[in-house]
Amino acid sequence: MSTAKADLRSALEARFGDALALETWSGPGGRSLPLAAPIGDEAWSELLRFARAERVRVLPVGLGSKLELGLVDQVELLASTRSDTDVIDYEPGDGTLTARAGARLGRLAQHIRVGGHRLTPTVPEPERTTLGGALAAGQDGFDRLRYGPIRHQLLGLRMALADGTIVKSGGKLVKNVTGYDVHRLLAGSLGTLAVIVEASLRLYPLPETHVLVRASSGSTNDALTTSRALLALPIRPVAVVARNTGGSGWTIEVVLEGRDDVVTWELARVREVLPVCTTEGGRHDLGAPHLRAMSALERRSGSWPPLTIRTRPSRLADALVIVEGACLAASLRPEIATHPGLALAWVWFGDELPAELGLRLDRELRADGHALRWRGPQRPPGGQDPLRPDVPAPARRTMFNLERALDPDGVFPGLRLDDAP
Template identity: 40%
Template sequence: MTNIRERLADLLGLDGVSELALDASRSPLPMAKPTDEAELCAVLELAARDGLRVLPVGAGSRLTWCRPPTECDLALSTRRLAGVVAYEPGDGTLTALAGTPMDVLARTAADGGHHVTPDVPRPAGTTLGGVLAGGASGFDRLRHGPARWHLLGTRVAEADGRVTTSGGRLVKNVTGYDLHRLYCGSQGSLCVILEASLRLFPLPERRVVVRRSFPDAESGLAAAWAVARLAVEPLAVVLTDRPDAGGAPWSLEIVLGGRKARVAWERGEIEAALGEVAIEEDGVARAALLRDLEPDPTHAPALHLTSRPSRVAGVLSRAHGLLGSSGVTTTSVIHPGVATVDLPLPASFDGLAGLVRELRSIDGARVAVRGTDLPEGLEPLDPPRAGLALMRRLRGVCDPDGRFATGRVL
């Protein structure tokens, strides 16, 4: 490790090298922190020449989404490659370097009357490159879908240090194969994202949150399905059982955003469907609070469950039953429209492996475990059910010498 640090310091200077701790069972990795594209490519060229395996990272907020690498010699951070490269209000596009925090992108776009998707939790500690490489969707995914839908183009560094481009910066200039969308969710196994261009949306003139309380999750979910059948387009629909749920055990909150007249009409439609509701007029602040309810797995483990929308109630009931039998009390954050359930767990919970095994036996459920220092042998992700051979072939083409750290996904 010392020798690797010295070689990195020769390239980047002493302030360009630090450490990355992955878990308590292994020594920290030396981490290269280049300040520009040339330095980053030089690190990749060094790794290719000396046979070193590289783990690309942004701010590190999504490293817990996959298992730690089985073989890795150094981490390569893009967090100092930051800044907005181009913002075209007339075209509704924005291009930024991979290390740019998501809150910077949101403020830049908002100043010009635009909204950036995905609207991720804790955006100040999340980078653009990390969001794309992690395949993260945002709080606004019910309306806007996954990030890859709105990724126009990328510049990436391949395993040998070569820089390649896919797509373009403007909607009208996007040509060629959609390799940039292939990179979404690749977890740093195919390339290092250097720069990305996004399609933007108009900034909502108004946001409000419509809230209704319910005695149990089943009635809250039934109300969510009733809203889904309306001709409304919420930014998000969230069902929670947190202490601030308005006095009742469960609270359904529907975030509306858009032109004032449209928001007023959608509000009326929801009131007609659900009956008496509470209205949060400061929808921006409330939506940000709801967005940041997603558990932070860097502090304690969390479960992320997905299923078909029709099976959310059953999956939630089974999860609560298993947790209750283990003596664990938790809160729930449910997005019925996209069929996800997030459950934060106590840091000292000893029955995690058995709980996950039971949850993975539920027909139609997918279980992801997010957290540091997970029990040995516990897989954070369900194994891929289809496409595994294709995924391995793609990795073989993009990284034929296996320079990027192995074992995280494949």
């Protein structure tokens, strides 16, 4: 294995010289892989042609912040967009942005601020998140409630296919139905179908002002009931978040943004539901500490949540009852953060999650009809596999066909669709 790796490295050097800025990636368990960072369509094209000819499996990555899903175990080479960072086109008069996949979301946000625009998602670590990485992972920001998921922001893509051809899908226009939405297929595909090398996003007006409202709540039930009352208001909040705190209580946070007069009006409505609350706010600036804290919600406790639950809004309480019940029985106090409007919940278990408890949660949540995704080493053995889509077999079969259609030779790692024919 190690000779093969050494061979690959020297083969890459022989073929590309310094052009790929080869580095070594070191992962958990002492694993290390060569990491290439091509710049420009041509370089991507050549790297993939090489990989295909040499039968080297490649995982496209950004800065490698989401490798715990396990795809990295299937490959011999990492190909990073980290150096391919140019802004291709920002058209303030049209409200669209096109950039290379390695561009950091934080820098892009700064870039378009001058023209009075904001982009979404507002992710936990925008300076360390690439555009391509966020797209491939289908990453959310805390502002999703108002602006929608990242796949809805995507206007078009350039992608490098497994055979090295560079193709486009969609375009730079806010409205366009020409051809298939292959870009929608790529969003959230985790780098298993093609490399996203360039993407165009829809932009939004930079709000004049923002405000973060915070209030405490008693039980889980109270927190969810209050959240629903907030969500029923005729306002368009950027986020309504409920998270449990150190003690037994919950905190509810609402973020409003937009025109001054509208935010003032909406704040008054929120206060009707949350008569006792604190507010922070002012001119809109994502660098403000309280908004940074909001956007970092998904990395509470410094790590991605090991368990993500997705369900219907009306069923969120049921899911939390299962989580809290099982954890209480095991004398474990989980940290929970939820977006009740999105019916999304993240759960952290602390340092240790007993496998037995993990399995019980896995079993009970799924039996009750909730979708879940484990992430990282706390996934209990036998628990829902994040690489094996939890969809009916015919849907998995179609996914398998799509994977084979775009990557017939297996240049990229794959989802686990092996029960397909």
